[in-house]
Amino acid sequence: MPRSLTFATILVLFAAISGTAQSQDSGTPAPPAPVQDSAPPAETKKPKKVWTNDDVPRSNGAVSVVGDAKNKPKPTSSKPANAQYVASVRSQLERMQGQVADIDKQLVDLKNFSEGEPSTSAGGLKLHKSYSTEPIEAQMRALRDKKKDLESKIDALLDEARKKGVESSQLR
DSSP: OHHHHHHHHHHHHHHHHHHHHHHHHHHSOOOOOOOOOSSOGGGGSOOOOOOOTTTTTTSOSOOOOSSOGGGSOOOOOSSOOOHHHHHHHHHHHHHHHHHHHHHHHHHHHHHHHHTTOOOSSGGGOOTTOOOOOSOHHHHHHHHHHHHHHHHHHHHHHHHHHHHTTOOGGGGO
8 A cells, every 4th residue: 555655746746847847848939930931842842743544645756764774675677487387386385284284184193093983084094094003192293294284385385486576376
């Protein structure tokens, strides 16, 4: 109990001291307010123009563009690509996409086998296949890696063809 009385006494003393300090401050006159100019300097600055898509057509062509004209990509040549090259790329793409489809079928077969379901191949019999002692997960991992490698080769072939001016519609 004496602790709470001490605390209460301290609070009352602080309140009394701050009350007398405020009453002494209120007796002194306040300093005069600064005289303001007729136009504040902040309003004399011209506000920045914000351009929108609607403003650009109305401009007189004096719109600056960020970037360097030297670094802009050059348009692809307008001449058609070599027909032999296009045929070669198309055949390579078909071959690689066929390999990816085969890998997808093998992955489905291995997944079904690991789950105890029947194979999706014809009748489930593969007389030309041999047994593998490699675990199914390792076989599936190897097939996924092979598929990823083939897909990266397809992407590289498409990029090379695009750089040589072959359009994607020509490769279908």
